Amino acid sequence: xxxxxxxxxxxxxxxxxxxxxxxxxxxxxxxxxxxxxxxxxxxxxxxxxxxxxxxxxxxxxxxxxxxxxxxxxxxxxxxxxxxxxxxxxxxxxxxxxxxxxxxxxxxxxxxxxxxxxxxxxxxxxxxxxxxxxxxxxxxxxxxxxxxxxxxxxxxxxxxxxxxxxxxxxxxxxxxxxxxxxxxxxxxxxxxxxxxxxxxxxxxxxxxxxxxxxxxxxxxxxxxxxxxxxxxxxxxxxxxxxxxxxxxxxxxxxxxxxxxxxxxxxxxxxxxxxxxxxxxxxxxxxxxxxxxxxxxxxxxxxxxxxxxxxxxxxxxxxxxxxxxxxxxxxxxxxxxxxxxxxxxxxxxxxxxxxxxxxxxxxxxxxxxxxxxxxxxxxxxxxxxxxxxxxxxxxxxxxxxxxxxxxxxxxxxxxxxxxxxxxxxxxxxxxxxxxxxxxxxxxxxxxxxxxxxxxxxxxxxxxxxxxxxxxxxxxxxxxxxxxxxxxxxxxxxxxxxxxxxxxxxxxxxxxxxxxxxxxxxxxxxxxxxxxxxxxxxxxxxxxxxxxxxxxxxxxxxxxxxxxxxxxxxxxxxxxxxxxxxxxxxxxxxxxxxxxxxxxxxxxxxxxxxxxxxxxxxxxxxxxxxxxxxxxxxxxxxxxxxxxxxxxxxxxxxxxxxxxxxxxxxxxxxxxxxxxx
Amino acid sequence: xxxxxxxxxxxxxxxxxxxxxxxxxxxxxxxxxxxxxxxxxxxxxxxxxxxxxxxxxxxxxxxxxxxxxxxxxxxxxxxxxxxxxxxxxxxxxxxxxx
Numbered sequence: 001x002x003x004x005x006x007x008x009x010x011x012x013x014x015x016x017x018x019x020x021x022x023x024x025x026x027x028x029x030x031x032x033x034x035x036x037x038x039x040x041x042x043x044x045x046x047x048x049x050x051x052x053x054x055x056x057x058x059x060x061x062x063x064x065x066x067x068x069x070x071x072x073x074x075x076x077x078x079x080x081x082x083x084x085x086x087x088x089x090x091x092x093x094x095x096x097x098x099x100x101x102x103x104x105x106x107x108x109x110x111x112x113x114x115x116x117x118x119x120x121x122x123x124x125x126x127x128x129x130x131x132x133x134x135x136x137x138x139x140x141x142x143x144x145x146x147x148x149x150x151x152x153x154x155x156x157x158x159x160x161x162x163x164x165x166x167x168x169x170x171x172x173x174x175x176x177x178x179x180x181x182x183x184x185x186x187x188x189x190x191x192x193x194x195x196x197x198x199x200x201x202x203x204x205x206x207x208x209x210x211x212x213x214x215x216x217x218x219x220x221x222x223x224x225x226x227x228x229x230x231x232x233x234x235x236x237x238x239x240x241x242x243x244x245x246x247x248x249x250x251x252x253x254x255x256x257x258x259x260x261x262x263x264x265x266x267x268x269x270x271x272x273x274x275x276x277x278x279x280x281x282x283x284x285x286x287x288x289x290x291x292x293x294x295x296x297x298x299x300x301x302x303x304x305x306x307x308x309x310x311x312x313x314x315x316x317x318x319x320x321x322x323x324x325x326x327x328x329x330x331x332x333x334x335x336x337x338x339x340x341x342x343x344x345x346x347x348x349x350x351x352x353x354x355x356x357x358x359x360x361x362x363x364x365x366x367x368x369x370x371x372x373x374x375x376x377x378x379x380x381x382x383x384x385x386x387x388x389x390x391x392x393x394x395x396x397x398x399x400x401x402x403x404x405x406x407x408x409x410x411x412x413x414x415x416x417x418x419x420x421x422x423x424x425x426x427x428x429x430x431x432x433x434x435x436x437x438x439x440x441x442x443x444x445x446x447x448x449x450x451x452x453x454x455x456x457x458x459x460x461x462x463x464x465x466x467x468x469x470x471x472x473x474x475x476x477x478x479x480x481x482x483x484x485x486x487x488x489x490x491x492x493x494x495x496x497x498x499x500x501x502x503x504x505x506x507x508x509x510x511x512x513x514x515x516x517x518x519x520x521x522x523x524x525x526x527x528x529x530x531x532x533x534x535x536x537x538x539x540x541x542x543x544x545x546x547x548x549x550x551x552x553x554x555x556x557x558x559x560x561x562x563x564x565x566x567x568x569x570x571x572x573x574x575x576x577x578x579x580x581x582x583x584x585x586x587x588x589x590x591x592x593x594x595x596x597x598x599x600x601x602x603x604x605x606x607x608x609x610x611x612x613x614x615x616x617x618x619x620x621x622x623x624x625x626x627x628x629x630x631x632x633x634x635x636x637x638x639x640x641x642x643x644x645x646x647x648x649x650x651x652x653x654x655x656x657x658x659x660x661x662x663x664x665x666x667x668x669x670x671x672x673x674x
Numbered sequence: 675x676x677x678x679x680x681x682x683x684x685x686x687x688x689x690x691x692x693x694x695x696x697x698x699x700x701x702x703x704x705x706x707x708x709x710x711x712x713x714x715x716x717x718x719x720x721x722x723x724x725x726x727x728x729x730x731x732x733x734x735x736x737x738x739x740x741x742x743x744x745x746x747x748x749x750x751x752x753x754x755x756x757x758x759x760x761x762x763x764x765x766x767x768x769x770x771x772x
Contacts, residue, residue, distance in 0.1 A: 089752075090751070129759050177762075489741065489745055512760045548735050549681070552680050651737075658735045659736075662732065668691075
């Protein structure tokens with residue numbers, strides 16, 4: 001994404017609205033600059049990284065909690081992170097699919113976003129399905145921070161903590177059905193706008209519960225107005241303004257006038273900066289002593305808060321009074337807007353300048369701050385029980401939580417070894433993940449610059465993946481770790497399933513795009529068996545189904561300790577997978593040579609060609625990735641791995657392979673039979 | 675699960691795939707001497723068969739049948755999240771394009 005700025009940055013704003021992003025849309029804004037392509041690739045890399053991190057967070061929180069740390073005892077921040085990463089897991093694949101389609105449109109000649117049957121509306125659906133949950137993805141951790149800071153500084157438990165968690169979960173679910181309120185003025189069906197009006201109003205209700213519960217936490221509390229508490233309280237106040245002003249936008253009538261003006265700018269920033277960033281700054285102050293072992297200067301912290309709060313409100317509140325001023329303009333000729341804009345400018349300088357105090361304070365305190373001790377705020381969560389800064393192994397003894405929520409420490413932590421290091425940090429020091437990331441970057445950059453660069457990236461990637469696969473590291477598991485409701489599910493298997501959850505969204509969005517475009521094409525879609533030959537599709541279906549059988553039989557052989565049986569199964573699965581790809585490439589070749597391309601000249605065929613090649617291409621890449629895995633598994637099986645108790649890797653591979661099979665089970669009828 | 679179950683499931687999967695192809699070629703109606711089914715009915719049956727096949731692969735080959743429900747819920751949650759996109763998007767179409 002950063003590189004894209006050097007070769008022609010994407011200039012359509014963060015929403016990347018189609019068809020402005022198309023290479024040949026015919027308008028003045030659409031561009032052939034490579035920045036768009038690098039930007040799309042940057043998004044692909046980012047979503048890949050986010051998905052991997054989400055899997056990591058989810059498995060860690062669900063499988064590796066301290067003994068007795070039931071979900072009901074988890075701090076609100078941990079809860080919000082868990083819910084947030086689930087949202088990331090399910091929202092970001094939509095952006096991934098959209099970015100890949102955008103890249104294909106610009107570089108391979110597919111026509112998704114330039115077709116009248118797809119175009120703007122298709123992109124808007126794909127983008128905002130990700131885009132609105134994204135707002136809450138940014139917000140929820142901040143709410144969790146406030147929920148952790150408040151009990152410490154009000155010296156009483158968070159009021160209605162259970163209901164706050166339930167509200168956050170409800171808001172997370174509803175956030176996936178509100179994306180259409182970003183499309184009220186696109187001319188979509190009135191029924192759709194009604195649905196989204198109701199869902200948008202509905203999503204505000206859980207936030208009401210959260211804010212009321214947090215305000216209630218101050219009743220009869222012995223409040224200590226330290227800097228983290230001030231930022232937390234300020235965040236709640238600003239979020240209330242941001243939330244209430246957002247409810248107006250749920251109305252189609254009001255949204256029609258307000259959406260393009262400064263009302264939205266003010267509302268959005270009251271939520272994202274006021275509600276979220278202020279809380280995050282509070283979190284920075286709250287955990288600074290824990291991270292560094294030093295206290296910051298409290299007086300400067302309070303001045304920082306006062307200036308930030310005043311500056312923020314001066315900056316954004318005036319915008320509510322100029323709701324008729326269009327956003328995204330840098331100059332204007334309406335004199336009535338001038339005083340409010342001048343006030344906002346003054347506020348911007350105060351708010352921005354105040355942040356200098358934050359950095360100066362934290363920088364200076366790093367060396368000169370008073371020693372913090374392990375628990376300077378008298379907090380009650382587990383991090384305050386370890387020294388500041390915490391040792392690499394965190395806990396010298398295992399924290400155990402009893403039924404009434406009290407914590408006892410007993411027995412040495414398996415992560416702790418006496419010389420001050422830890423098993424976990426020693427075993428996780430690895431250069432391979434960095435190399436894998438670099439290889440992915442080089443490989444994908446090659447798609448824009450040169451095939452040779454892509455090949456270098458591919459070779460580097462295979463080498464890095466192989467090296468990472470051969471590396472042994474052991475993440476010690478506490479035998480009595482709390483892991484309900486996944487007590488009997490190994491963490492690697494859970495990780496694979498969580499990853500497959502994101503894959504479900506990815507392929508569903510691709511299929512959704514296909515269905516969306518096809519429904520709009522109407523009767524011009526090719527007749528059954530005229531372009532996509534049933535025999536070929538049927539053969540490929542049987543091939544993949546058979547490969548699923550051999551994969552699952554391979555697991556049986558592995559569990560039984562039969563090396564030859566496992567090898568035979570893996571080789572057969574490899575041959576069948578390769579056969580699938582050969583058959584598919586022959587079919588592609590025939591289709592191309594018969595004129596079935598996404599060339600604009602082939603008016604009736606470019607729509608089915610676009611959907612067919614992109615969807616089956618994405619599936620084919622997954623099959624190819626599976627074949628690479630099988631080659632690796634075969635090489636290790638020859639050395640005697642994966643037998644009896646060591647068979648879990650074969651099972652994990654099978655989960656992926658069967659998923660790829662399931663995707664084809666739907667592609668076959670959708671393209672060949674219907 | 676033993677290998678016999680896997681073979682039975684495989685047979686069902688292949689059989690239902692053949693059934694899908696027969697349906698689209700109207701071979702089943704001729705065999706049963708029925709009048710041809712409407713395209714909507716045929717499409718619905720074919721998609722239902724695809725759904726059944728996917729469920730069989732997930733339940734038996736991926737062993738979800740023997741796993742805790744919480745594990746299945748991770749995938750079901752994903753499906754739950756995506757269903758509104760797939761359905762509501764279509765509701766937009768009649769007004770916009772026709």
